[in-house]
Amino acid sequence: MKSERWNRQVIVMEYSHISPWMQDVEELPVEMSTRVRLARNVSHLPFPYMMKDDGGLEPVLAKLEAVLDGYRRVEMNGLQFEDKALLVEKHLVSPLFTKRGLLSYISEDESVSIMVNEEDHLRIQTMGVGIPMIDLYRKADAIDDMLESEVDYAFDEKYGYLTACPTNVGTGLRASVMLHLPALTFGSRIQTLAANLSRFGFTLRGIYGEGSVPLGHIYQLSNQLTLGQTEEEIINNLDELKERIVEEEMEMRSWLESEHLLEVKDSVYRSYGLLKHAYRMPLKEAAKCLSDLKLGTDLKLIEHEDFQFQKWIQLIQPAFIKMRLNEKDKEITSLEHAVEEERAALMRQLLGGE
Amino acid sequence: MKCESCNEREATIHISKGNGFEKTEKFLCEQCANASFENDFSYPDDTFNIQKLLKSLSEHPSLQQTQRRPKQCGTCGSTINTIVQMGKFGCPDCYATFGSQAADIISRVQAHQSEHAGKMPVKSRAHLKTRKKLEQLRGRLEKLVETQEFEEAAVVRDEIRALEQAGDSDGI
Ligand SMILES: [Zn+2]
Ligand SMILES: [Zn+2]
Numbered sequence: 258m259k260s261e262r263w264n265r266q267v268i269v270m271e272y273s274h275i276s277p278w279m280q281d282v283e284e285l286p287v288e289m290s291t292r293v294r295l296a297r298n299v300s301h302l303p304f305p306y307m308m309k310d311d312g313g314l315e316p317v318l319a320k321l322e323a324v325l326d327g328y329r330r331v332e333m334n335g336l337q338f339e340d341k342a343l344l345v346e347k348h349l350v351s352p353l354f355t356k357r358g359l360l361s362y363i364s365e366d367e368s369v370s371i372m373v374n375e376e377d378h379l380r381i382q383t384m385g386v387g388i389p390m391i392d393l394y395r396k397a398d399a400i401d402d403m404l405e406s407e408v409d410y411a412f413d414e415k416y417g418y419l420t421a422c423p424t425n426v427g428t429g430l431r432a433s434v435m436l437h438l439p440a441l442t443f444g445s446r447i448q449t450l451a452a453n454l455s456r457f458g459f460t461l462r463g464i465y466g467e468g469s470v471p472l473g474h475i476y477q478l479s480n481q482l483t484l485g486q487t488e489e490e491i492i493n494n495l496d497e498l499k500e501r502i503v504e505e506e507m508e509m510r511s512w513l514e515s516e517h518l519l520e521v522k523d524s525v526y527r528s529y530g531l532l533k534h535a536y537r538m539p540l541k542e543a544a545k546c547l548s549d550l551k552l553g554t555d556l557k558l559i560e561h562e563d564f565q566f567q568k569w570i571q572l573i574q575p576a577f578i579k580m581r582l583n584e585k586d587k588e589i590t591s592l593e594h595a596v597e598e599e600r601a602a603l604m605r606q607l608l609g610g611e
Numbered sequence: 612m613k614c615e616s617c618n619e620r621e622a623t624i625h626i627s628k629g630n631g632f633e634k635t636e637k638f639l640c641e642q643c644a645n646a647s648f649e650n651d652f653s654y655p656d657d658t659f660n661i662q663k664l665l666k667s668l669s670e671h672p673s674l675q676q677t678q679r680r681p682k683q684c685g686t687c688g689s690t691i692n693t694i695v696q697m698g699k700f701g702c703p704d705c706y707a708t709f710g711s712q713a714a715d716i717i718s719r720v721q722a723h724q725s726e727h728a729g730k731m732p733v734k735s736r737a738h739l740k741t742r743k744k745l746e747q748l749r750g751r752l753e754k755l756v757e758t759q760e761f762e763e764a765a766v767v768r769d770e771i772r773a774l775e776q777a778g779d780s781d782g783i
Pocket of ligand 1: 618620
């Protein structure tokens with residue numbers, strides 16, 4: 258079987274590979290990428306879900322484009338499903354946005370994305386790895402100032418920036434950092450930790466999948482409250498919590514090393530073997546194996562040049578794999594098998610298997 | 612391979628179902644895939660289920676009062692019921708339209724916080740400054756009138772007018 262859609266050329270080639278900002282980043286143990294987003298709305302205009310048409314926003318967009326130099330305009334209704342999925346996997350847009358969003362402005366290195374008509378009229382998002390969260394906020398803040406010079410924001414002296422959802426009102430700020438927490442997951446400490454954090458207005462949850470063990474043991478720590486604190490306070494508190502969680506994870510890793518070394522070694526090398534030699538890899542398994550390998554390299558139980566956890570976790574996602582299949586233009590009898598085979602082939606190639 | 616959902620069209624899209632990225636993988640035609648995007652992906656951004664929270668608010672006394680005479684937002688047409696149902700305000704003006712009810716919802720969702728402490732738009736900063744200055748001048752004018760210093764009062768009055776007009780033309 259060979260379907261037309263299946264062999265379609267990827268039109269938006271610029272989005273076919275890992276974002277430039279993520280290339281060649283120095284990977285830390287535990288801490289992964291950080292994201293900051295600001296929710297903003299135009300005054301006296303219905304929020305996107307209440308808009309009858311996008312006409313009201315057009316004059317606003319014309320003004321924005323005057324100041325958005327070097328940004329690519331990506332219209333959602335001009336995109337194929339797979340390109341949308343790719344944008345989601347790269348965290349450039351949200352899944353909700355691919356369904357209802359209007360368009361997005363994406364910076365050249367893909368570290369900034371401004372979504373127009375997500376849940377709010379504007380969502381300014383900055384991403385980075387190994388950059389202090391406050392610096393990412395400053396970057397978003399500067400873009401915010403620039404946009405505000407052109408647009409009248411919905412702002413209230415008491416409630417701050419007005420948003421569609423009351424969970425965002427005030428600063429409109431959601432800051433988050435992805436954390437790789439295999440040891441805390443192994444020791445089941447994560448549930449207690451998450452419960453404690455939520456009492457202080459922060460959340461810790463699996464970023465991929467809602468099962469008891471999230472894909473690749475990757476969690477996202479973010480602020481839940483947006484009112485009553487300054488942006489700096491929110492970010493400082495989040496930073497402090499992050500440091501504490503990283504410390505706890507490192508402590509648990511030492512404990513694992515001293516009490517369960519054989520078990521850890523076994524799963525690290527088992528996973529390494531699978532990644533290097535398997536011919537079919539479901540996403541869940543690949544993510545689990547990569548997580549083990551990352552823990553193994555962090556603990557120096559195994560060494561592998563060029564291993565980049567964050568980058569590879571993205572490369573094994575469905576839209577990325579499908580894009581590789583599209584490029585190969587080969588006969589496919591079962592989509593499911595083809596994707597799993599391609600994922601395994603990619604892993605073998607990256608790890609120097611056969 | 613046929614679409615797993617409609618079993619009619621060819622499956623052309625591989626989609627991961629679950630929260631964000633898969634618990635199970637699915638193979639769908641484009642129509643079914645597009646339909647499932649909305650239901651199957653959830654962004655780890657909505658930090659908790661606000662609808663559930665707001666549903667509990669509908670038993671709140673100040674919200675119940677409105678059931679007799681539902682007030683509507685003049686800008687977007689929302690009522691407090693649609694807001695609670697959606698878990699969202701319809702437009703920025705809803706915040707003022709539904710005064711104390713909006714305050715209830717916000718306080719509930721924001722852990723009893725009710726005052727913004729963060730950044731202000733540059734324009735609002737200027738506006739606040741102007742408003743403070745106006746308050747000052749009006750106070751002074753009152754005193755000058757009381758003490759019958761009309762000459763200086765006229766100067767202050769003109770200053771006030773100038774500030775008010777500048778404010779209008781800036782749209783603040
Ligand atoms: Zn179908
Ligand atoms: Zn309204």
